[in-house]
Amino acid sequence: MDWDKLQRIDVRWIYALVIVCLLVPMFWPLGLPITISENTRKVWEAVDKLPPGSVILVSHDTGPGNAPELNPMLSALAKQAFEKNCKIVGVAFFDQLVGPPMFQEYVGSVAEKMGKKYGVDWINLGFRLNATATMRQMCDDIHGAMLGVDWENKSLSDFPIMNEVKSIKDDVDLIFVTTVGTPGYGDWMTYVAEPLKKPLTGGASLTMYSGLQQYIRSGQLQGFLGGLRGAAEYEQLVGAPGKGCSGMDAQSLGHMMIIAFLILGNIGYFASARKKSRA
Amino acid sequence: MTAEQWGAIAGSICIIMAWSYLFKESDIYYFAEHLFVGLTVARGLTYTFENQLKPLVLKDMAEKGQWTLVIPVVIGLLIYCWFFKGLRWVARITMGFWIGYGAGYSLGFSPPVYLKQVFDTFTPFIKDGRFNFGGVLYFLVVITALMYFLFTVKKESGVLKYGSMFGRYALMVAFGSAYGSITMAYLSLVIGKLQVIFKDALHLVK
Numbered sequence: 001m002d003w004d005k006l007q008r009i010d011v012r013w014i015y016a017l018v019i020v021c022l023l024v025p026m027f028w029p030l031g032l033p034i035t036i037s038e039n040t041r042k043v044w045e046a047v048d049k050l051p052p053g054s055v056i057l058v059s060h061d062t063g064p065g066n067a068p069e070l071n072p073m074l075s076a077l078a079k080q081a082f083e084k085n086c087k088i089v090g091v092a093f094f095d096q097l098v099g100p101p102m103f104q105e106y107v108g109s110v111a112e113k114m115g116k117k118y119g120v121d122w123i124n125l126g127f128r129l130n131a132t133a134t135m136r137q138m139c140d141d142i143h144g145a146m147l148g149v150d151w152e153n154k155s156l157s158d159f160p161i162m163n164e165v166k167s168i169k170d171d172v173d174l175i176f177v178t179t180v181g182t183p184g185y186g187d188w189m190t191y192v193a194e195p196l197k198k199p200l201t202g203g204a205s206l207t208m209y210s211g212l213q214q215y216i217r218s219g220q221l222q223g224f225l226g227g228l229r230g231a232a233e234y235e236q237l238v239g240a241p242g243k244g245c246s247g248m249d250a251q252s253l254g255h256m257m258i259i260a261f262l263i264l265g266n267i268g269y270f271a272s273a274r275k276k277s278r279a
Numbered sequence: 280m281t282a283e284q285w286g287a288i289a290g291s292i293c294i295i296m297a298w299s300y301l302f303k304e305s306d307i308y309y310f311a312e313h314l315f316v317g318l319t320v321a322r323g324l325t326y327t328f329e330n331q332l333k334p335l336v337l338k339d340m341a342e343k344g345q346w347t348l349v350i351p352v353v354i355g356l357l358i359y360c361w362f363f364k365g366l367r368w369v370a371r372i373t374m375g376f377w378i379g380y381g382a383g384y385s386l387g388f389s390p391p392v393y394l395k396q397v398f399d400t401f402t403p404f405i406k407d408g409r410f411n412f413g414g415v416l417y418f419l420v421v422i423t424a425l426m427y428f429l430f431t432v433k434k435e436s437g438v439l440k441y442g443s444m445f446g447r448y449a450l451m452v453a454f455g456s457a458y459g460s461i462t463m464a465y466l467s468l469v470i471g472k473l474q475v476i477f478k479d480a481l482h483l484v485k
Contacts, residue, residue, distance in 0.1 A: 015301045022470055026477060026484045068471020069464060096326050097319060129331060132384065147334035190388045194395075206464035210457040217417075218399040220392070226460070228467035246484075247470040254466040 003275065006268025014261060021257045025249035032252050034245065039216060040233040042223025046174060046201040047077065052085040054173035055165055059188065059202075060103045061094035061179040066205045070178040071106050072231035072244035073203040077176060078110035078122075080238040088122040089165055089172070091146070093134070093183045096127035100151040119159035126151025131183035135191045139168045169196050177202035178225075185212060189220050203230050287479035294472045420449040 047056070058077065062070045081088055088107060092099025104124050111122055118124075125146045128134045137145035142165060143156050156162040165171040175198055177188050185200065193200035203225025204212065215221035225234050228251060231244030296311035339345045354376055361370040400421050402414035423446030426439055434443050478484045 012302060018466075018469070019473075022466070022473055023477070026473065065468055066464070068474070069467045096330070097322050126330060127326070129327075147331075148338055149330070149334055151330070153329060153334070186392075190385075190392045194392050195388070206460040206467065207457070209460040210453055214396045214399070218396045220395060227464050228470065229463065243471075243474060247467065247474065250470050250473075251463065251466050254470075255463065258462060258466075 003268045003271035006264050007272065017257060018254060021253045022250040025253050026246070029246075030249045030253070032249050034229075034232050034236055034248055036233045036237060037226075037230075039224040039226070040230055040237065043201045043203070043225055043230075043234060044080065044223075044237045046199055046222040047080050047084070047086070047176075050084060050086055050173055054084075054086045055171055056081055056086055056088050056174045056176055057168060057172045058088055058090045058103065058107075059175070059177045059179070059183075060090060060092050060099045061177065061183055062098055062102065062205075063095045063180055064098050066180040067098055067102055068243070068247075069205055069227045069231065070180070070203060071102055072228070072242050073178055073225050073234060074103060074106040075110050075242050076231065076234040076238045076240060076244070078107045079114070079240045082111065082114045082116050082121065083238075086173075087161055087165070089142075089161070090122070090124045091138075092127045093131035094180060100124055100126045104151065120161055123156075123159055123161050124151045125156075132187055132191055135183075135187060139192055139196060142167055142171075168192060168198065172198065174198070175200045175202075178204065179208070180205045181208065184208070185215055185221055189215065194220065203227075203234070206230075284480070287475060291476040291480040294476060298472075419445070422446075424449055 050056070056077070058074070060070070060074060078088060090100075090103040090107060092103065107122055107124075108118070110116075111118065116122060125142075126149075128146060134145045143162065146156065148156050150156060150159065168175075175188055175193055177185060177200065179185060179202070184204065185202070188200055192198065199222050200220065201222040201224075204227075206227030206229070209224075209226050212221065212224055216224055225231060228244055228247050232241075232248045233244075235241050235244045293311055293314065296307050297315075299305055299311075300308040335348065339348055354373055358370050358373040360366040400418060402411060402417070404411055404415050406414065423442045425446070426434070426442040427446035427450065429439070429443070432439065434440050474484070
């Protein structure tokens with residue numbers, strides 16, 4: 001067999017096969033089991049142990065690329081939080097075009113189903129520049145930091161929820177951050193969570209998984225939802241399978257295919273190297 | 280059809296146009312690229328004006344009378360002096376201000392956060408009457424990875440040689456783990472886009 005061929009496969013065939021592998025389970029779900037990791041359980045527990053009526057500050061710091069990974073986390077969080085009658089205050093610091101509208105869509109759709117009102121049970125404060133300075137100001141004065149308006153430029157004093165939530169220091173019970181980099185956990189931890197001794201949890205793109213281990217290990221980050229997989233686990237825990245769960249079969253099959261290609265590529269490499277050394 | 284469905288259809292067309300790059304570079308791809316850049320810039324400008332500048336000028340300055348905010352605005356605007364050859368030095372004032380503020384601000388808050396992680400490195404080797412393998416491994420990896428980055432001493436023999444070698448392998452394992460995570464993340468992104476096409480736009484998937 002000509003093993004060299006394995007190293008010269010047209011990359012477009014690989015792209016096509018990946019797409020097929022991801023598409024098949026979407027039409028014919030395989031129902032592969034999803035086990036709940038300890039980190040996901042810790043996130044669920046962080047929300048679960050909040051007393052009813054607590055306020056959760058959500059920072060949805062995502063761009064267009066990573067939104068599919070992080071958006072399902074918001075739906076699951078909203079379901080768990082609203083079931084406990086907790087209130088949600090949303091901000092965004094990464095991308096002004098993605099964070100606020102995605103927060104509005106995903107938290108809003110759950111709120112609508114559960115009969116929660118905008119401005120009473122949840123609010124979207126929108127995007128602000130200069131994340132770290134805004135975070136610091138929010139510790140003492142959320143109204144001032146957000147320039148007194150929500151994401152649609154409506155005055156914050158018109159919303160009952162904002163009459164209760166004046167500062168992170170006195171009125172926020174949990175910080176939930178979904179992030180793809182900077183600003184992210186490092187900033188929230190440094191400028192808000194650690195100085196104010198507030199619990200910090202959330203989820204992030206899986207690209208960040210390795211780099212966050214020290215925060216989880218030290219307990220500075222209470223659990224972690226890792227990408228779509230973490231979102232799927234969280235959806236299972238809150239009993240609301242959604243976009244996260246529906247993508248897991250496809251992801252598992254995609255991984256199997258990539259592993260198969262890695263093995264084939266290595267077999268090809270070693271076999272052709274052996275052939276050359278013999279010749 | 281609702282606006283949401285139109286949005287999903289337009290999004291799907293854009294996704295396919297962008298993905299055409301995987302097959303071959305083409306005008307379709309470049310059209311999608313320029314469309315994306317144009318839309319992003321336009322919306323970004325509008326959003327910044329409406330949600331940042333307007334409240335700053337109308338509320339904070341005009342309503343509340345906080346006219347001192349003009350000072351940082353002027354310092355910020357000095358950056359545009361970069362475009363005038365003789366005045367480039369003025370733009371450096373903005374940069375200097377920004378870098379100085381950033382460094383001072385960050386150093387003021389960072390140490391306690393990192394110290395907690397440093398303390399956490401030293402966990403007991405025996406925990407609950409059992410050998411704490413994870414803790415020992417963590418400690419060894421931290422120490423040996425630091426050894427690998429010691430460039431001012433020769434590491435030709437002894438503890439430093441083998442320690443830095445172990446550190447290098449540990450770093451390679453960490454990079455492998457990061458690479459695996461990135462692969463998984465990218466697949467998630469493709470799945471997300473496929474869901475937009477087949478679920479939100481075409482309604483072929485439940």
